[in-house]
Amino acid sequence: MATVDLNRVRKSYGAVEAIKGIDIAVADGEFLVLLGPSGCGKSTLLRMVAGLESITGGEIAIGGRVVNGLEPKDRDIAMVFQNYALYPHMSVFDNMAYGLKIRGVPKAEIQARVAKAAEILELGRFLDRRPSQLSGGQRQRVAMGRAIVREPAAFLFDEPLSNLDAKLRTQMRVEIKRLQDRLGVTSLYVTHDQVEAMTLADRILVMNHGVAEQVGTPLEVYQRPASLFVAGFIGSPPMNVLDAHVEADGRTLALPCGAALPLPHPQPALNGREVKLGIRPEHVAVSADGALSVTVDLVEALGADTVVYGRLPNGEALLVRMAGLPVCREGETLRLDAPPPALHLFDGATGRRLED
Amino acid sequence: MQRRVIFDNKALPYLLLAPQVAVTLIFFIWPAAQAVWQSVHLQDAFGLRSQFVWFENFEAVLADPNYLDTVRVTAVFSLSVTALSMGVALLLAVLADSRIRGAGAYKTLLIWPYALAPAVAAVLWMFIFNPEIGLLGRALNDLGYAWDYRLNGEQALTMVILAASWKQVSYNFIFFLAGLQAIPRSVLEAASIDGASAVRRFWTITFPLLSPTTFFLLVVDVVYAFFETFGTIHALTHGGPGKSTETLIYRVYQDGVINNDLGGSSAQSVILMVIVIALTAIQFRFVERKVHYS
Ligand SMILES: Nc1ncnc2c1ncn2[C@@H]1O[C@H](COP(=O)(O)OP(=O)(O)O)[C@@H](O)[C@H]1O
Numbered sequence: 001m002a003t004v005d006l007n008r009v010r011k012s013y014g015a016v017e018a019i020k021g022i023d024i025a026v027a028d029g030e031f032l033v034l035l036g037p038s039g040c041g042k043s044t045l046l047r048m049v050a051g052l053e054s055i056t057g058g059e060i061a062i063g064g065r066v067v068n069g070l071e072p073k074d075r076d077i078a079m080v081f082q083n084y085a086l087y088p089h090m091s092v093f094d095n096m097a098y099g100l101k102i103r104g105v106p107k108a109e110i111q112a113r114v115a116k117a118a119e120i121l122e123l124g125r126f127l128d129r130r131p132s133q134l135s136g137g138q139r140q141r142v143a144m145g146r147a148i149v150r151e152p153a154a155f156l157f158d159e160p161l162s163n164l165d166a167k168l169r170t171q172m173r174v175e176i177k178r179l180q181d182r183l184g185v186t187s188l189y190v191t192h193d194q195v196e197a198m199t200l201a202d203r204i205l206v207m208n209h210g211v212a213e214q215v216g217t218p219l220e221v222y223q224r225p226a227s228l229f230v231a232g233f234i235g236s237p238p239m240n241v242l243d244a245h246v247e248a249d250g251r252t253l254a255l256p257c258g259a260a261l262p263l264p265h266p267q268p269a270l271n272g273r274e275v276k277l278g279i280r281p282e283h284v285a286v287s288a289d290g291a292l293s294v295t296v297d298l299v300e301a302l303g304a305d306t307v308v309y310g311r312l313p314n315g316e317a318l319l320v321r322m323a324g325l326p327v328c329r330e331g332e333t334l335r336l337d338a339p340p341p342a343l344h345l346f347d348g349a350t351g352r353r354l355e356d
Numbered sequence: 357m358q359r360r361v362i363f364d365n366k367a368l369p370y371l372l373l374a375p376q377v378a379v380t381l382i383f384f385i386w387p388a389a390q391a392v393w394q395s396v397h398l399q400d401a402f403g404l405r406s407q408f409v410w411f412e413n414f415e416a417v418l419a420d421p422n423y424l425d426t427v428r429v430t431a432v433f434s435l436s437v438t439a440l441s442m443g444v445a446l447l448l449a450v451l452a453d454s455r456i457r458g459a460g461a462y463k464t465l466l467i468w469p470y471a472l473a474p475a476v477a478a479v480l481w482m483f484i485f486n487p488e489i490g491l492l493g494r495a496l497n498d499l500g501y502a503w504d505y506r507l508n509g510e511q512a513l514t515m516v517i518l519a520a521s522w523k524q525v526s527y528n529f530i531f532f533l534a535g536l537q538a539i540p541r542s543v544l545e546a547a548s549i550d551g552a553s554a555v556r557r558f559w560t561i562t563f564p565l566l567s568p569t570t571f572f573l574l575v576v577d578v579v580y581a582f583f584e585t586f587g588t589i590h591a592l593t594h595g596g597p598g599k600s601t602e603t604l605i606y607r608v609y610q611d612g613v614i615n616n617d618l619g620g621s622s623a624q625s626v627i628l629m630v631i632v633i634a635l636t637a638i639q640f641r642f643v644e645r646k647v648h649y650s
Pocket residue numbers: 013016018036037038039040041042043044045
């Protein structure tokens with residue numbers, strides 16, 4: 001087990017800068033999720049830690065040892081790939097034993113370690129099979145078994161569940177969580193799925209265009225998104241973002257639709273300025289004397305929740321998520337309220353959160 | 357997954373197959389049948405009369421001590437050509453598959469020999485190996501090494517092996533390269549994370565995963581070495597000096613066309629056919645078991 005430290009890590013492909021200087025210190029035993037949209041550089045960053053991509057700038061250290069110049073095999077890490085990357089011509093047993101054989105582990109110990117991993121992952125019955133004779137979920141478990149038996153300093157996961165169907169993905173997510181609780185190995189886990197990130201992570205690093213937008217626990221990232229990007233990426237449906245004007249008196253936010261909302265915390269620096277106001281759909285509540293008035297465009301009943309697509313008087317859209325079955329119909333007008341703690345303010349130009 | 361195509365017209369499928377069937381009939385079945393017919397007949401010198409002689413032609417061929425020599429030359433030649441052309445092609449394909457500078461141009465250049473007629477290629481080899489005007493041939497003689505493939509049988513055999521292999525390298529290269537590129541990069545990456553060196557990755561991952569390609573090329577190359585090298589040998593050495601580069605297929609031509617022994621020549625073609633069919637069957641029976649098809 002070990003810490004993983006990234007120090008101003010950069011990566012360029014020719015003139016294209018894929019990673020623009022990322023700093024993160026992953027603690028021993030921590031589960032860090034790299035979350036971001038496709039193409040933001042998550043895999044590139046992970047592959048630099050693995051040693052599969054060269055490092056253009058900065059430093060990567062595993063267990064306090066700088067690994068920039070080391071081959072993948074000398075970094076003491078194990079990796080699980082999206083497409084499993086199993087050795088198709090080897091049995092499940094040989095897939096898991098391959099790395100141990102190369103490292104000269106005695107036969108008896110290989111047997112024992114593989115047997116133990118197979119027991120944890122419930123693969124005992126499949127040890128003689130070829131990967132092609134397994135289902136997707138079983139293959140991914142073999143890939144994890146191959147990582148576990150090595151007993152590495154850190155696990156690297158690159159979208160390990162993306163090739164599975166929705167139901168299996170949920171099941172495997174729970175298994176990974178259990179495995180992590182049991183083994184406590186430092187892990188870097190790449191995904192574009194916010195549910196995976198929220199459920200698995202000790203901390204999430206939200207990435208966009210090769211930069212770290214925010215690093216924090218799942219709740220921090222949800223409750224205090226550091227930027228409009230994070231606000232829009234985390235949460236489903238995404239946060240509503242409206243234009244707003246902070247009145248000169250510093251107490252109220254005036255919206256173009258005519259509504260006025262109380263400013264959550266007085267911030268003299270903002271008086272008289274234009275800002276972006278973020279409100280999560282689930283934090284808007286129906287209230288007879290609410291400040292916001294919306295016309296209902298569309299109602300989606302999901303069973304446990306209902307999503308209402310509303311329209312403010314000036315035509316701006318507002319999404320509302322309510323618990324339970326629908327209480328309104330299309331065409332109806334609703335009065336809604338958003339309590340001050342649910343309001344997030346962002347700088348319109350930089351997109352960064354305006355600290356409160 | 358099985359795909360079935362449904363034709364409305366019953367005749368259409370046969371019509372679509374007809375050209376291929378016609379080619380096979382005219383250029384393979386008919387001559388093969390003729391060879392079999394002729395191999396059990398004796399013809400006079402003018403081809404006017406022929407007489408059924410049972411297996412006399414075969415007996416004569418097999419009793420000829422020269423024939424065993426030809427078999428030996430063919431074995432050495434075919435084994436060398438197959439091994440050399442596959443080995444070199446695999447090496448080049450591995451190099452081309454790794455990201456080297458100018459890989460595109462390199463691949464194109466490697467494919468060219470395949471498009472060259474055997475006679476043209478032979479002229480090229482002559483310019484290299486001819487003892488008087490050839491680049492390498494002259495250099496060898498200047499250095500005091502007595503190089504003359506027109507006199508030395510072993511040198512001649514070496515040269516036709518080189519020339520025949522060189523021509524087949526292109527073909528093998530294309531297939532090996534395609535095979536290599538079909539191996540998922542992540543599997544090799546997983547192996548390098550597991551601790552395997554480049555050499556070990558090649559022998560434990562790449563080579564086994566390439567086995568369908570290797571097996572296919574083995575079958576094709578053996579057939580190539582047996583049959584399709586006629587042009588190369590004919591243009592370079594005419595089977596000589598002596599009979600040192602005379603392979604089975606060349607001898608068929610030599611005895612049939614030059615020496616006018618149609619019965620004996622046909623018997624040889626039938627034997628050759630049987631040998632190649634047997635070799636191919638053996639390959640499918642024993643080698644294919646070790647092949648991993650994904
Ligand atoms: N080998 C490469 N050559 C050039 N550009 C690359 C290469 N690999 C990745 N990129 C670019 O780097 C960026 C990040 O890619 P990647 O790390 O795969 O994203 P993600 O895993 O977040 O979807 C993308 O814009 C991609 O086009």
